[in-house]
Amino acid sequence: QVQLVESGGGLVQAGGSLRLSCAASGRTFSGAGMGWFRQAPGRERQFVAAISWASGNTYYTDSVKGRFIISRDNAKNTVYLQMNNLKPEDTAVYYCAASRPIATLTSRWDYDYWGQGTQVTVSS
Numbered sequence: 001q002v003q004l005v006e007s008g009g010g011l012v013q014a015g016g017s018l019r020l021s022c023a024a025s026g027r028t029f030s031g032a033g034m035g036w037f038r039q040a041p042g043r044e045r046q047f048v049a050a051i052s053w054a055s056g057n058t059y060y061t062d063s064v065k066g067r068f069i070i071s072r073d074n075a076k077n078t079v080y081l082q083m084n085n086l087k088p089e090d091t092a093v094y095y096c097a098a099s100r101p102i103a104t105l106t107s108r109w110d111y112d113y114w115g116q117g118t119q120v121t122v123s124s
Contacts, residue, residue, distance in 0.1 A: 001026045001027070001113075002024060002025070002026035002027060002031075002098045002112075002113040003024070003025045003026055003113075004022055004023070004024050004096045004097070004098060004113055004114065004115035005022070005023045005115060005116070006020060006021065006022050006094065006095070006096045006115040006116065006117060006118040007020070007021050007023075007118060008020040008021050008118060009094060009118030009119045009120045010119075010120070010121070011121045011122075011123065012086055012120075012121070012122055012123070013122070013123050014086060014087055014088055014122055014123065014124050015085055015086065016086050016122070017082070017083060017084045017085075017086065018083050018086065018120060019080055019081065019082050019083070020036070020080065020081040020083065020094055020096075020118060020120075021078055021079075021080055022034065022036075022078060022079045022080070022081075022096030022115060023076075023077065023078050024077045024078065024079070024096075024098060025077065026113075030101055031053070031098045031099040031100055031101055031103070031112070031113075032052060032053065032054075032099045032100065032101060032102060032103040032105060032110075033050055033051050033052040033053050033054075033099050033103065033105050034050065034051055034053070034072065034079040034096065034097065034098055034099065035047065035048070035049065035050035035051075035096070035097045035099060035105055035106075035110075035111060036048040036049045036050070036070060036079075036081045036094060036095070036096060036097075037094070037095045037097060037108060037111075038090075038092035038093065038094045038095070038120075039092055039093050039095070039117075040091060040092040040093075043092075045095070045108055046061065046092075047061050047106050047107065047108065048060070048061055048064055048068065048081070048094070049061070049064065049068055049070040049081060050070065050099075050105035050106060051070045051071070051072050051079065051105075052105065053072070053074070056072070058070050059105055059106050063089075064083075064090075067083065067084050067085045067086075068081060068082065068083050068084070069081070069082040069084075070082075079096060081094070083120070086120075086122045087122060088122045088123070088124045089122075090120060090122050091120060091121050091122050092120060093117040093118065093119050093120075094117065094118050094119075094120050095114055095115055095117045096114070096115040097111035097113060097114050097115070098111060098112065098113040099111050099112070100112055
């Protein structure tokens with residue numbers, strides 16, 4: 001089993017920054033990697049970013065490239081999402097997820113374990 005706990009969400013003005021953290025426990029390394037997704041009211045859960053445990057390769061959805069950075073600290077079993085130059089359209093609940101052993105890392109269907117989510121609100 002894998003347990004994921006997100007933190008770091010909050011309210012920020014447009015152009016500001018936040019850093020989300022995802023503390024993982026359990027057999028996280030049996031998966032291919034970790035990802036961040038977000039879900040705005042009335043919309044489907046959307047891929048944001050992911051990182052491979054083995055290679056450290058990172059993946060981003062186009063709308064956050066150049067603004068968000070995903071990173072990992074293997075020793076702490078923690079994944080981070082640094083979000084810079086935030087925009088009102090980034091407002092959503094952000095979820096951390098742990099993937100299956102074989103995964104593309106960019107599809108929500110590749111993930112078996114999810115955190116409870118943390119709210120990010122960007123005011124204009």
